[in-house]
Amino acid sequence: MHSVLTRGNTVLAYALSVLACLTFACFLSTVFLDYVTNANINTVKVVVKNVPDYSASREKNDLGYLTFNLQADLTHLFNWNVKQLFLYLTAEYKTTNNELNQVVLWDKIILRGENAVLDYKNMNTKYYFWDDGNGLRANENVTLSLSWNIIPNAGLLPNIVATGSHSFKFPSEYTTYRV
Amino acid sequence: MDFFKNIPTHMDYEGQARAEKLSRIIITVFGVVGVIWGYVIQQFSQTVYILGIGFALSLILTIPPWPMYRRKPIKWQPAKDGKELIHQSKDQGSKKGKKK
Numbered sequence: 001m002h003s004v005l006t007r008g009n010t011v012l013a014y015a016l017s018v019l020a021c022l023t024f025a026c027f028l029s030t031v032f033l034d035y036v037t038n039a040n041i042n043t044v045k046v047v048v049k050n051v052p053d054y055s056a057s058r059e060k061n062d063l064g065y066l067t068f069n070l071q072a073d074l075t076h077l078f079n080w081n082v083k084q085l086f087l088y089l090t091a092e093y094k095t096t097n098n099e100l101n102q103v104v105l106w107d108k109i110i111l112r113g114e115n116a117v118l119d120y121k122n123m124n125t126k127y128y129f130w131d132d133g134n135g136l137r138a139n140e141n142v143t144l145s146l147s148w149n150i151i152p153n154a155g156l157l158p159n160i161v162a163t164g165s166h167s168f169k170f171p172s173e174y175t176t177y178r179v
Numbered sequence: 180m181d182f183f184k185n186i187p188t189h190m191d192y193e194g195q196a197r198a199e200k201l202s203r204i205i206i207t208v209f210g211v212v213g214v215i216w217g218y219v220i221q222q223f224s225q226t227v228y229i230l231g232i233g234f235a236l237s238l239i240l241t242i243p244p245w246p247m248y249r250r251k252p253i254k255w256q257p258a259k260d261g262k263e264l265i266h267q268s269k270d271q272g273s274k275k276g277k278k279k
Contacts, residue, residue, distance in 0.1 A: 001195035004188050007242050011202045015234040018210040022230065025214055026223050080221040153223050 027155035030081040039072035039146040039162035041089070044122050046168055047175040048136045062136035064091075064129035064170060066105075067122050072146065072162065074116040085110045086149040087118075089125075093142040095135025103129055105144075138172040187244055194248025202237040209233025 001007050044067040053061045074085060088107040095101060105125040110116050129136075136142075145165035150158050190198060213229030 001190070001199050004242055007198060007202075008238065010199060011206070011234065011237050011241060014203060015206050015230065015237075018206050019227065019230055022210055022214045022226055023223075026217075026226070029218065078221075080217060080223045 023154045026081050026153060030079055030152070031155055033079070035077055035148075035150060035158060035160045037072070037074065037077065037162060038164045039070065039118075040164055041144050041146060041166040042069040043067070043144065043166060043168045044069060046170060047177075048170045049176075050134070050137070050174045053130055056130075056132075062131040062134050064131070064136045064142075065125075065175075066129065066168075067124055068106075068120075068144065068166075070118055070120040070123065070146065072118045074110065074118065074148070077148075077150070078112050078116065081152045081155060082150055083112055083153060084151045085116070086151065087146060088148070089144060089146050091129060091142055091144055093135070093139055095131065095133065095139070097133045097135060101131065101135065103127075103131075105129055136170050137174060139170045141167055142170065143167045190244045190248040191250070191252050193251045194244070198241040198248055202241040205237040205240065206230070206233045209236070 001010060046064070046066045049063045049065065050060050051063050052058050053063070068089070070089070074087075077085060086107065086109055089105050091101075091103045091105055093101050105127055106123070107126060143165050144167075146162040148160050148162070150160065209232060210230050213226040213233075216229060217223050217226030
């Protein structure tokens with residue numbers, strides 16, 4: 001503490017240590033919180049086509065097409081250790097090719113302070129629902145579920161699946177209409 | 180350059196101890212208040228800003244050598260005359276060896 005530089009160094013080092021402790025306190029105050037909540041998902045229109053996926057090959061694969069309703073209130077998930085939520089809607093189903101298929105159909109980022117009450121009617125998916133074969137037509141059990149990834153100031157990056165999923169079946173005929 | 184060298188930076192020993200203690204207290208208090216306030220309004224950024232204010236305040240209060248850090252200067256022994264000193268050290272050198 002005998003010179004200006006040593007005093008500055010001491011004060012800065014101590015302030016940074018305190019900041020680290022406070023950040024850790026923030027982490028501790030939120031690490032045991034339960035971030036699971038309910039989401040209402042429904043499908044409106046479900047069709048399936050059989051078209052070539054040129055991004056992968058020239059073979060014809062099943063392409064699902066659906067519109068969905070989504071209601072969820074995520075306001076209470078935000079606290080001082082949540083900067084944003086990354087929501088994504090996944091379709092999960094089983095085919096003869098694969099025991100488990102997971103396709104992300106839609107996603108959204110909700111920043112802190114933005115409206116976190118979701119109420120979507122008849123939404124289009126954001127991404128293509130490609131199967132890697134012909135597993136979609138007449139598939140009896142495709143489950144849509146909403147998940148979110150919490151982006152914190154400090155701490156873990158939990159992935160949370162909402163309660164409330166929706167199962168639907170694809171029609172047994174390919175559609176030839178443009179969708 | 181001389182201008183910068185002439186800026187006083189000296190603190191006496193007790194002043195240094197007081198400066199360090201004061202800076203610790205200020206930063207700790209602002210940190211605790213900040214974390215409580217941030218938790219109440221659920222904004223961690225406010226915690227960081229409050230700690231930043233405490234940091235700035237403790238820089239202002241402890242880096243310049245304010246008069247309150249210079250109240251107890253060291254009392255040096257009065258300087259002795261140069262010639263006398265040389266004689267003394269010669270005398271002592273012949274008897275007991277060097278002694279300060």
